[in-house]
Amino acid sequence: MFHRYFGFRLCLIRGWPALRDSRGLAASEGTGIVWGGGLLARWKSCLAALVSGTVWGAVWGVTLFAQPTLAQGMDVDISYLRQRVERAPVLSNLDPIPPDEGLAGAALGQSDNAGTGKFLGQEFTLSVFDLDATGGITPVSGPLSTPGDLIVIDAPAAAIVAFADQPQNAKRLIVNVRAQDVALRDGACRANVLHTIPSYAMRADALSQFLVYRRWTDLALIQGRRPADRAFGAAIRASASKFGLKIARTKDWIEDADLRRTASSEVPLFTQDLPRHDVLIVADETDDFARYLPYNTWLPRPIAGSEGIVPVAWSPAVESWGAAQLQQRFVASAGRAMGSVDFAAWAAIRAIGEATTRTNSPDAATLRAYMLSPAFELAGFKGRKLSFRGWNGQMRQPIHLVQPRAVVANAPLPGFLHQRTELDTLGLDKPESACTAFDAP
Template identity: 60%
Template sequence: MLRKLLTLAAAAFALPAWAEVALPVTYLKLEVPRPPVLSNLDPVPDDLGEAGAQLGLADNQTTGKFLGHDYSLTVTRVPEGGDWLAAARAALAESPFLILDAPAQAQLELADLPEAEGAVLFNATAADAALRDESCRANLLHSLPSEAMRADALMQFLVKRRWTDLVMIAGDHPGDKAFAEAMRRSITKFGLTLKAEKTWVFDADMRRNASQEVPLFTQDFGDYDMLLVADELGDFGRYIAFNTWQARPVAGSEGLKPVAWSWVVEQWGAAQMQNRFEELAGRDMRSEDYAAWAAIRSLGEAVTRTQSADAATLRAYILSDDFELAGFKGRKMSFRNWNGQLRQPIPLVTPRAVVAKAPLEGFLHQRTELDTLGIDQGETKCTAFQE
């Protein structure tokens, strides 16, 4: 009804359309030093995440110009050792809409600021399951899929292929351990078997001797169907494939990877977004870019449909059944209203192709098949969204 009225209004006034609405968003990044890795082949882009937000802004602005809606984006980088919370307060004083590019702990500290009450914060970079579960915050939404969602996507594929016997090598960085734990949980959830696991402890330079070390390291795994690798930093994983004792495929952080996004996604209209991103950033679009894009587009979609820039109005709409985001992954995306996670398909990719897209056919759910990925409503420990 509202839309009908608005359409009518638009018809009457033609181009200079509807009420002026301005949506300023801050992209707030905490610069964190990355631990060294064995290979320098893949530098992390300096504008990772941020470039996705810029693309989302451009998309919003194009829509906004037909509706009289104004979108803007401020990027604030807090250097290592800088005052994160002071920067957060300054940003919140300008706008309640923030996209956060920071580790989980920093995001929680920000979300708990008195100034952040009623804000709409998007986590675009932290995959930690706890952020969506026992540590969830009502003002913190998540556009990046959790480790649990990615692990479930991979395990669905293994169930489908009947590759049931698994072994795992995990690094000992916190992110590696968390992803390993997510895969263990998911292995249990889908009735697969983890026959053995090892922790990556080598400190030698693997570019020189992976071919000698990895066969021995994997020899006592015995027989299995697939080797899982938890190496979220991209440290040792690249040296595992083709060096294993058994001729077996590799998946997880290497080989077949469950991701939010990859340059190999081209179906479902994705080719056009990849082109737009490439033109804007001069590089391929990655998962963090996608998550930042999805965050700012979610805000844009909510503004378009509600004609409002009020934080409470937008949050309510984003978490409602009416919200739908076309995310170039083959089906509409929406937010889980019990923990603020963006439900989304997870492509399973190699460096050169999409192998499958989860949820895979046959994994059913009473609400939406997308909720077969990650912690479900019945098992969540998140209570902050209940009021």
């Protein structure tokens, strides 16, 4: 260890600007220094730095050797795998899904990691791959031609499980930024898959806490017929039961109306026979019909779920806790507002970067162990530190309840307590999860 830092420190005494531009000092695990290409040039820059920095060397150098930090030369290659899924047809032409959803967040995370890495001799790269429905992988951009060991996956749950179960991927670190399916954090969890996108259960629990907090306990639920709508609807029902809320009736949406013209006549009729309720919950994760419900319901009631008060990982409405800075950086780099999948991708890349910074290692097993350990923490502009649940690999995080123009509330809401952290009141807590893949062997 000593030798490794000694060599680097010689250059670091005063010469970091030279070093920053001439990376290539690659330290092997444990002992010694492995020099990259351009040995002579690097020695010259080190020597020049030493000579010109004699005074500073005298002042600072002597004591620098004792510090066992910030000395590493290392490549950290992250691969972004995305499966493009055709969006189901929806009624409104407003709010198309951005073609770079997720990827734009990953790009910002990469840039943030690079901003840290340049001070540490760590070079981060991001390679993008297309993942087709049969599991075929095509490189799109970046230095790698095949995915490396550090993978961020932006795909539906079935594709994630299929990829994670391939024998060559068993020891890779895979971070899910898209699939909210509860099963992936439950019985269908995989030891090599972590999740930065919140599950449907976390989002539903956040909403339930808000409803309990406001004492709006009588609910009615309208759900769409597509799988994502059903999955969110199921999470809402499970959560309502967990938090003691009553769903008086669940109704499936009818799909044969063009609500752009007839919302004011169709929706009152459709909601007329719902039992008395405080809030109307709507599960429409495909963003099809829910936007036409507000102000047209039979009873004048607030709407929540996929419309109205929406529980999200991220929204342009989030401004506190320095979020405004992340929003501005994202808008500057992507040219549009940041959404939940963008945030999840940013958080995945930053989590890998943060683990790399703290462990000085690009090794998937080392990073996974650190990310799942209590030592890991990430500042995510959400008001509390982010970390990973050791029992199913889900990133702990506050969930924001937003309407389009402001944050309504943040979960966990006051009064929902937990012996570990209040963040574990959202989603599958350890005793609730059937995941055993993360148990120590």
